[in-house]
Amino acid sequence: MGRRIVVIGGGECGTRAALALRACGFDGPISVVDSDPFAPYERPPLSKAALGDATAGPPGGGVLGSLRSASIEFVYGRIEAIDRRAGRVLFEGRREMSYDRLLIATGARASSLSVPGGEHALRLRTWQDVLRLRDQLQPGMTAVVIGGGFLGLEIAACAALRGCSVTVLEQAFHVLERLVPASIASVVAARHRRERVDIRCGARVAAVRRAGRRFAVEVHDSDAFVADVVIAAVGARPNTDLAGAAGLRTEAGIVVDSRFATSDGAIFAAGDCCSFPLPFADCARLRLESWRNAVDQGDAAALALLGASRPYTAVPWFWSDQYDLTLQIAGVPSLGAREVLRVREDGVEIRFDLASDGRLVSASAIGEGDSVAKDIRLAVLAIGRGSCPSSVDLADPARPLRAVLLNDGAHARRNDEAQRIRR
Ligand SMILES: Cc1cc2nc3c(=O)[nH]c(=O)nc-3n(C[C@H](O)[C@H](O)[C@H](O)COP(=O)(O)OP(=O)(O)OC[C@H]3O[C@@H](n4cnc5c(N)ncnc54)[C@H](O)[C@@H]3O)c2cc1C
Incomplete structure (x- = not known):
């Protein structure tokens, strides 16, 4: 033991992996690096209690304390490059850090709305985003949420409970179309309608325009929707850039084997950023964005970093709270x-x-x-x-x-x- 393990990403997966390394008896130096300016926090509450309650602080603030108690170094900073030959990561600025084993747990980022004026739409991925959204979603405001997936609907529920008048624009024929059966989606949609959320399916957004201090969301074959706040919840993209630039294999995510090893034996990847083989699906490749997945893969990646050869077999599980x-x-x-x-x-x-x-x-x-x-x-x-x-x-x-x-x-x-x- 005694080798240095560096984890890029202090989200659910990265922090979990670091703590699991200690729990498994690894006594060498561990550094977790994250570019978010806040102490590590959990993301699921961001679109639930943290968005709904204007006084709530960042969720899961105890993680930093747990890392410190386990003698795990937490470094605020952005990694710009991985130098595989020298076994080091390079920060923004001139700082660098060497590693013997590296875990990439860089997660994903919210996709931008790719229509003219899409930059006017707010997004939700970080605590900073919550602060901005809470500031905007004041009682009596009109909000348009673009995207009727889990995130869009959770945001819509919070906005409705905060006293906003909310419209959800979904281009598919029903909300949650790719994600759950129609019978379940219809229960969700009915609950939203009870809260007077206006759900418009088959609504393809063409552009977002400024209209004085407000915004007009233009929809193909429909009148525009005028709103004080526009929020895009149109999916997330895995953060694979670092891995790709370092020459690691990436497809829909960073490609790993059943032990989270990348195409470089010293580098592993796990959580939202990786594409992994799913045993119960005949090892079809999958990239998941789910809290449980990030936790399970963090634990499993820690074992793999220490040389365990057991393949990952956890069954995916996801939840969403609305009202x-x-x-x-x-x-x-x-x-x-x-x-x-x-x-x-x-x-x-x-x-x-x-x-x-x-x-x-x-x-x-x-x-x-x-x-x-x-x-x-x-x-x-x-x-x-x-x-x-x-x-x-x-x-x-x-x-x-x-x-x-x-x-x-x-x-x-x-x-x-x-x-x-x-x-
Ligand atoms: C608003 C929201 C609500 C959610 N609700 C649910 C839910 O109800 N149920 C559920 O199952 N799942 C939910 N999820 C999904 C779940 O939270 C994620 O799947 C999980 O957080 C992924 O963890 P991760 O560690 O892989 O990635 P992330 O949490 O994205 O963490 C990655 C970290 O890497 C850092 N990073 C990235 N690049 C660099 C770099 N170059 N240098 C340094 N640091 C870097 C980022 O700052 C980030 O902190 C939700 C997600 C969001 C955003």
Whole structure:
């Protein structure tokens, strides 16, 4: 031990990895470098409590203290380049730092709105963005949110609760279109409409113009929407520039193997910035933007940095809070070949996606508070085990879900096949 490990990025993944290195017994120097001027914080609350409550401070302020207690150096600064041959990172200015092992956890940045006047639209990724948005979203203001994905809808919910008049412009035919089944999206949209959020689907923004002290958001084949504040929530782009410039392989993210190693054996990448092979999807490559993923990959990357060879197998899990509703997704819905709907006695719908070979690959549901948490947790376990539940049993709310999901999967699949043959 005693080698120096440098982590670029003090977000969820980078700080988690640094703390996990210590927890695993690594006693050499660890430095975490981040270009954000604030102490490390969590991002999920930025579009929830932190945006809704004008007095809230940066979330998760305890991380810096945990790093210090673990003798982990936290450095404020931007890394400009990686010199792989010399094994060092170069800061803005003349400073440099050598490494024996490097973890790139540079996350992602909010995509800009690529239409004329797109620069007028505010974005949300950092604590600084929250401060700017909170300042703008005053009661009685009119806000247009461009993008009806999770982030756009969470921002819309906060703005509505702050007393703004809110319109969401979504170019797809329903909100959350690429992300959740239509039945779940419609529950979300209905909840927003109850809060008088005006959701316009099929609305393609053409330009954002200044209109005096306000803005006009021009939409193809529609009248313009005039607003005091325009916010773009149109996706995020992985921060791969450093890795790319250093000659590491990048595609939709920094390409890593199942142990988060890049094409350079001394350099690893994890979290929002990396594209990794997903075992339960036959190792199809995926880049995820999810808090749980950043945490799990931070832990796994720490082990890999210390030489462990165990491949990463965690099942993706994501949540979104809007008003009193929580939506949860386990696995990857797009891997499904057929869906099974289970309508619980309390009316909550859980949608399961099964691959063509019968394996459960995803489950999604929405409900008040944590009412869907237990079922989604069971689904995470079942997906991780490769369970092949009977679709008849899955759809039957009288059958206990634990038994349906976690009983011997092969047995359940044989049952399904037998039923098909009998039919
Ligand atoms: C507003 C918001 C709400 C969210 N809500 C949810 C949610 O409800 N549920 C959920 O599951 N997920 C949510 N997410 C996603 C989740 O927060 C992210 O997936 C997670 O934070 C990713 O962690 P990360 O460490 O990989 O990247 P990041 O958190 O992006 O951290 C990367 C860090 O690297 C630093 N950095 C980048 N380049 C450099 C450089 N060259 N030099 C130095 N430092 C650099 C950045 O400053 C940043 O701090 C949300 C994200 C956002 C933005």
